[in-house]
Amino acid sequence: MSALHSSRCDYALRAMLELGKRTGMGPVRVTEIAESQDAPARFLEAILADLKKAGLVESRRGVKGGYWLGRPAAQIKVAEVIRQIDGPFAGVPGDDAARGEAARSAPSVAFRELWSEAAQVLGQYYGRVTIGDLVEADRRARRAHGADFVI
Secondary structure (H helix, E strand, O other): OOOOOOOOHHHHHHHHEEEEEEEOOOEEOOHHHHHHOOOOOOHHHHHHHHHHHHEEEEEEOOOOEEEEEEEOOHHEHHHHHHHHHHOOOOOOOOHHHHHHHHHHHHHHHHHHHHHHHHHHHHHHHHHOOOOOHHHHHHHHHHHHOOOOOOO
């Protein structure tokens, strides 16, 4: 898990990667995603429901049901997934007025610009990277390690 995002976000990105890798293979069951990505199935169900609300995934119930990407992987930005699960990138340390006096303390004020600029840079980067890019990076890594197989 990234220290920059929640475990929900990490699992959401893993699920999107898995769905991207299985594009064209039909619906993928939550249990298959969970097993492949070493993630808790019940946790993934809730995450996939949130992703479905945003149109990032689609689903079908029943024996032949499961999930698939709502658009081609090359058209889904990592930033969309992160924002759907964790909210805007502006939530950086020291930038939350709801934290009261602690948010206005000298150390927080001193770092506010740093955190704000870092969030902006990350947001721009995540806005360029697609799920398709992650799928391709995964394929390259598997080929390099001799583990390119499909179940």
